[in-house]
Amino acid sequence: MTTSSSERGVSLGMPELPAPAYPDDVRARLEADAREIIARYPDSRSALLPLLHLVQSEEGHVTRTGMQFCADTLKLTTAEVAAVATFYTMYRRRPSGDYQVGVCTNTLCAVMGGDAIFETLQEHLGVGNGETTDDGKVTLEHIECNAACDFAPVVMVNWEFFDDQTPASAKRLVDDLRADRPVQPTRGARLCTFKETARILAGFPDERPGAVEEGGSAGPASLVGLRLARGEAAPARVIHPRGGPQEVPQDTVHEPSPAEHLSSHDAPQETSASDPAHPAGPTAEEGE
Numbered sequence: 679m680t681t682s683s684s685e686r687g688v689s690l691g692m693p694e695l696p697a698p699a700y701p702d703d704v705r706a707r708l709e710a711d712a713r714e715i716i717a718r719y720p721d722s723r724s725a726l727l728p729l730l731h732l733v734q735s736e737e738g739h740v741t742r743t744g745m746q747f748c749a750d751t752l753k754l755t756t757a758e759v760a761a762v763a764t765f766y767t768m769y770r771r772r773p774s775g776d777y778q779v780g781v782c783t784n785t786l787c788a789v790m791g792g793d794a795i796f797e798t799l800q801e802h803l804g805v806g807n808g809e810t811t812d813d814g815k816v817t818l819e820h821i822e823c824n825a826a827c828d829f830a831p832v833v834m835v836n837w838e839f840f841d842d843q844t845p846a847s848a849k850r851l852v853d854d855l856r857a858d859r860p861v862q863p864t865r866g867a868r869l870c871t872f873k874e875t876a877r878i879l880a881g882f883p884d885e886r887p888g889a890v891e892e893g894g895s896a897g898p899a900s901l902v903g904l905r906l907a908r909g910e911a912a913p914a915r916v917i918h919p920r921g922g923p924q925e926v927p928q929d930t931v932h933e934p935s936p937a938e939h940l941s942s943h944d945a946p947q948e949t950s951a952s953d954p955a956h957p958a959g960p961t962a963e964e965g966e
Contacts, residue, residue: 697742705747708732712751715881723752726762728880730769735876739770767821768837768879775810776871777855780821780834781848787823791844792831796820798845803852815856828899829864836875838863841897867892 700708711732716725726748733744745759752759763769770778781796782788799818803811810817826832829841833848840851841864854861861869867889870878878884 697746700736700743700747704736708736708747709751711880711882712747716751718881723754726752726754726759727766730759730763730766731876731880734769735873735880737773738873738876739773773810774872775815775817776873777816777835777869778837778872779816779818779852779855780824781818782822782824782826782830782832782834783820784823786827787831790830795831795833795843795845795848799848799852802849811856813856816852818852826897826900829897835861835863835869836872837879838866838869840864865897 699705712725712729715728715732716722719725729748729751730740730744733747734740737744740763745756745763748754749756749759764771779799781792781799783792783796796818800806803816803818805811805816805818808817808819821834824832824834824839826839826841829839831843833840833843833851835851835855840848843851851861855869863869867884867886870884870886870889884890
């Protein structure tokens with residue numbers, strides 16, 4: 679006895695209809711912007727990433743219509759465009775909020791409190807990962823490392839940094855966003871909406887008065903290594919974790935004694951190199 683596909687609960691479905699076109703006025707505006715973007719590159723297909731940001735700035739996410747526009751403009755297949763749009767997490771595939779609130783849950787941020795922040799915000803906002811609040815203001819997601827480990831735990835809103843966060847400060851942040859209160863990132867210009875951010879990422883200037891001047895560089899903690907390389911930082915201090923003096927004056931050169939080590943990683947290890955009588959290390963007969 680055979681059963682039909684419908685009886686087995688299998689839906690063969692119908693072929694997906696072509697993506698609807700942009701309205702004429704929208705398409706004309708996007709085509710003008712696209713020409714400006716493509717002119718920056720010797721090969722037009724290199725403009726795909728900023729073009730995806732451009733269409734994302736139109737609707738807040740990359741729609742089938744947006745991918746079709748990119749394909750038509752660059753003479754690519756929609757499969758080629760979709761492969762890129764689905765690879766990079768900065769491109770949204772479904773409607774999202776005015777503010778993308780990303781909580782870093784990579785290793786360092788997680789152990790410093792990122793996991794607790796993410797769980798707190800899920801409960802506080804009543805949404806899960808990748809979901810948007812009912813008012814359309816905030817989309818919450820956990821994100822991978824954003825190269826700000828020295829300020830962990832970090833929350834990003836529309837790719838602007840909010841450093842050294844706690845569950846309480848993160849709750850205040852999303853409450854301010856939902857209430858349309860001014861919010862200033864730890865480093866960088868004041869926030870704009872996700873659509874506005876996408877247009878800036880497409881390569882168009884931020885036209886808000888004073889916004890460019892508000893943008894800052896890396897924070898002080900991120901620049902310590904650079905200052906050390908330039909010889910600009912004070913000499914490093916030697917800290918003794920196991921009793922003894924807590925700090926050696928900076929003008930004192932400390933030479934550890936043979937029996938002293940500064941950390942467990944510096945402790946002498948018994949290896950073949952420390953046994954002149956057996957330079958190749960201990961040997962054992964086969965089967966021992």
